[in-house]
Amino acid sequence: IAGITQAPTSQILAAGRRMTLRCTQDMRHNAMYWYRQDLGLGLRLIHYSNTAGTTGKGEVPDGYSVSRANTDDFPLTLASAVPSQTSVYFCASSDSNTGANVLTFGAGSRLTVL
């Protein structure tokens, strides 16, 4: 089934630990994104990548890093997790040729940092 796969679905993590959220898409979309969603707030962009080999900072990039070595994969790393990074993380992708902001989202990764 074409789409975006995120892993893990859910994770509880001790503060100070390193964590990588994985995201893979099979739609050959050029652009990919990481958002976090917190209760009462809109989706907030963490990092994005317009094409393989390039990345950019979104609204809330501090404490997070990304890489885009190929078209399909866009992992998000928390180098040293803090409780304020407790959130639901969504990976998304889009094809700028057909609709740059028509995003397809993964199912989300729920992260709890204690």
Next chain:
Amino acid sequence: GQNIDQPTEMTATEGAIVQINCTYQTSGFNGLFWYQQHAGEAPTFLSYNVLDGLEEKGRFSSFLSRSKGYSYLLLKELQMKDSASYLCAVPDSNYQLIWGAGTKLIIKP
């Protein structure tokens, strides 16, 4: 800067019509998007408006007034499955979406 406002929650009755409003402030304008998000699930794309007027797509329609910085999503013949959050979003100067906090729509039988 950019700002998007939507009502936090609305309640409507099955079979009725509901209008969900969104007001926005942007330094430029590159269209307005509506997404639907069921509880515990990912957002899914509903509509995109770049010109003024009403765009109809089945039971859902979306309206835009660029001069007023205003949009609404109109849902007709409401069904229980329409219970969800509805997210309004506009691109910023880097063409990345800025999102409203979403309107939670509760449908009652």
